[in-house]
Amino acid sequence: MKIGVYRLSVERAEAPSPTRVALGALLAVALALLLASVLFWTPESGPWAAYRIAFGYAFVNPSGLGATVHRAVYLLLCTLAFLIPLRGGLWNIGLPGQVYAGALAAFAVPFWAGARELSSGTAGGVALVSMPLAAALAGAALGALVGLLRAKLAVNEILVTMMLNSVMFWLVSDFIKEGGAFMSATAEGESFTLPEVFRPPLPLGLPPSAFLGLAAAVVVDFVFSRAAAGYRVRTFGLNPHAARYAGIDPVRVSLWVFVLGGAFSGLAGYHYFAAVPGLYKIPTNYGYYGDLSFYGIICALIARGSALGAVPMALLFAGLSVGGRFAQGALRLPFGVDYAILGLLMTTFVLSHLVDRYRVVWQRAAPAPTSAPPRPEGAR
Numbered sequence: 026m027k028i029g030v031y032r033l034s035v036e037r038a039e040a041p042s043p044t045r046v047a048l049g050a051l052l053a054v055a056l057a058l059l060l061a062s063v064l065f066w067t068p069e070s071g072p073w074a075a076y077r078i079a080f081g082y083a084f085v086n087p088s089g090l091g092a093t094v095h096r097a098v099y100l101l102l103c104t105l106a107f108l109i110p111l112r113g114g115l116w117n118i119g120l121p122g123q124v125y126a127g128a129l130a131a132f133a134v135p136f137w138a139g140a141r142e143l144s145s146g147t148a149g150g151v152a153l154v155s156m157p158l159a160a161a162l163a164g165a166a167l168g169a170l171v172g173l174l175r176a177k178l179a180v181n182e183i184l185v186t187m188m189l190n191s192v193m194f195w196l197v198s199d200f201i202k203e204g205g206a207f208m209s210a211t212a213e214g215e216s217f218t219l220p221e222v223f224r225p226p227l228p229l230g231l232p233p234s235a236f237l238g239l240a241a242a243v244v245v246d247f248v249f250s251r252a253a254a255g256y257r258v259r260t261f262g263l264n265p266h267a268a269r270y271a272g273i274d275p276v277r278v279s280l281w282v283f284v285l286g287g288a289f290s291g292l293a294g295y296h297y298f299a300a301v302p303g304l305y306k307i308p309t310n311y312g313y314y315g316d317l318s319f320y321g322i323i324c325a326l327i328a329r330g331s332a333l334g335a336v337p338m339a340l341l342f343a344g345l346s347v348g349g350r351f352a353q354g355a356l357r358l359p360f361g362v363d364y365a366i367l368g369l370l371m372t373t374f375v376l377s378h379l380v381d382r383y384r385v386v387w388q389r390a391a392p393a394p395t396s397a398p399p400r401p402e403g404a405r
Contacts, residue, residue: 032386032388033385033386034385034386035383035384035385035386036383036384036386037382037383037384041381045381046329046381049377049380049381050327050374050377052377053370053373053374053376053377054341054370054373056373057366057369057370057372057373057374058076058366060369060373061365061366061369062075062076064358064362064365064366065352065356065358065362067356067357067358070356074356075352075356075358076352078348078351078352078355078356079345079348079349079351079352080344080348081348082347082348082351082352083343083344083345083347083348083351084344084348089347089348089351091230091302092347093340093343093344093347093348094230094231094235094340094343095231095235095296095297095301095302096297096317096343096346096347097336097339097340097342097343097344098231098234098235098238098296098339099293099296099297099314099317099318099343100317100318100320100321100324100339100342100343101238101239101242101321101324101335101336101339102234102238102241102289102290102292102293102296102321103120103124103289103290103293103318103320103321103322103324104321104322104324104325104328104332104335104338104339105238105241105242105245105286105289105321105332105335106120106123106164106286106287106288106289106290106293106321107120107286107321107322107325108245108286108325108330108332108335109245109258109282109285109286109289110182110282110283110286111262111325111330112249112255112258112259112262112282112330113258113259113261113262113278113279113282114261114262114263114265115175115182115262115279115282115283116182116183116186117168117171117182117186117283117286117287117290118182118183118186118187118190118322119167119168119171119185119186119187119189119190119287119290120290120293120315120318120319120321120322121190121193121194121312121315121316121318121319122167122186122189122190122191122192122193122194122315123163123164123167123168123193123286123287123290123291123294124164124290124291124293124294124297124314124315124318125193125194125196125197125294125311125315126160126163126164126166126167126193126287126290126291126294127160127161127163127164127290127291127292127293127294127295128160128197128294128295128297128298128299128307128311129163129196129197129200129207129294129307130159130160130162130163130164130291130295131156131157131159131160131294131295131298131299132207132216132217132219132298132299132307133159134152134155134156134159134223135152135156135219135220135223136206136207136217138152152222152223153223153225153226156223156295156299157233157234157292157295157300160291160292160294160295160299161288161289161291161292161295162288162291163291164287164288164289164290164291164292164294165284165285165287165288165291166287167189167193167287167291168283168284168285168286168287168288168290169280169283169284169287170185170189171185171186171189171283171287172279172280172281172282172283172284173276173279173280175279175283176275176276176278176279176280177276182283190315194312194315197307197311200216200307201214201215201216201307201311202214207307209306213309214309215306215307215308215309216298216306216307216308217306218305218306219299219305219306223299224299224300224305225299225300227302232296232300232301233300234292234295234296234300235296237292238292238296239336241289241332242332242333242335242336243332243333245332246331246332246333249330257273257278258278258282260273261273261275261278290318293318293321297314298311298314317346320342320346320367321339323338323342323371323374324338324339324342327371327374327378329378341370342367342370345363345366345367345370346363346367349362349363349366349367350363
């Protein structure tokens with residue numbers, strides 16, 4: 026756009042340095058908290074008191090810190106479930122459905138073992154391994170269906186996964202409510218509570234699924250940066266036609282990225298419903314945790330496809346959701362303040378990405394070339 030003798034244009038910028046990316050993330054967080062401060066104005070207190078309560082509970086209070094870490098692990102597993110297909114150019118929007126599938130499969134193991142009547146025995150040791158394995162396999166099976174439909178019939182994976190989310194939501198309802206197989210003895214619209222023998226150990230206060238999630242983040246980044254399998258997935262994601270020409274099988278890539286993504290979502294379902302202290306059941310508001318898995322998508326996009334980069338993002342989103350909900354109750358604020366904070370945070374992070382990717386150029390326009398004077402007749 027030309028303004029007088031100057032020209033204003035937007036150009037694609039070079040890849041930003043890690044320092045600039047980190048600084049942009051910090052500024053995005055600060056801007057989001059500044060914009061959200063208007064939500065905390067009350068006659069009794071201001072935003073500073075609200076943030077002190079929220080962050081103090083989420084990151085300092087022992088009970089709140091535990092809830093934050095467990096939720097961050099859940100979000101990290103959901104992030105991996107979305108990130109792996111994303112590297113292959115595919116979108117796994119079916120995180121809630123795969124989470125529900127993993128939860129049902131995990132609770133099916135103690136149910137078949139007679140968990141509701143069992144208080145001790147050797148079956149518990151076997152279930153501690155088979156429950157997360159069953160959850161991962163259930164999520165992987167749901168992901169495999171999406172991958173096959175995409176690869177074989179070119180069915181849009183976004184539509185399929187969204188429909189499967191609804192199917193699995195009501196399937197969980199059938200199992201835990203109105204006389205379902207997993208219904209609790211008190212018939213309160215939730216599943217039975219896992220007996221002590223089926224609960225995983227908690228080294229350092231965390232279940233094994235937490236350490237598995239962190240290790241998986243390291244492995245995923247290594248595979249996509251150094252391994253041949255990761256190179257094939259990235260190539261297919263960047264240019265499917267060139268990948269086919271290079272001999273990369275699109276069916277195999279589409280299938281396996283969704284299988285791995287579904288497995289991580291299923292493991293997330295096991296982690297939150299069967300491994301988090303104080304829960305150990307599928308609660309009535311299980312849909313809230315399914316919706317929460319969508320923040321794994323945001324974490325993956327903000328982290329620019331880096332699994333390790335998603336770890337602090339998952340911790341931040343988990344802390345703001347846990348602390349925001351606590352401050353909302355402590356200060357008697359309207360419902361949805363925590364969602365508003367997370368929404369503003371997502372918006373500011375997207376803006377920071379645009380700032381990193383593009384730059385505004387303001388420069389003096391080059392003068393128009395002047396035409397040469399006409400040559401006299403007869404001149405050579």
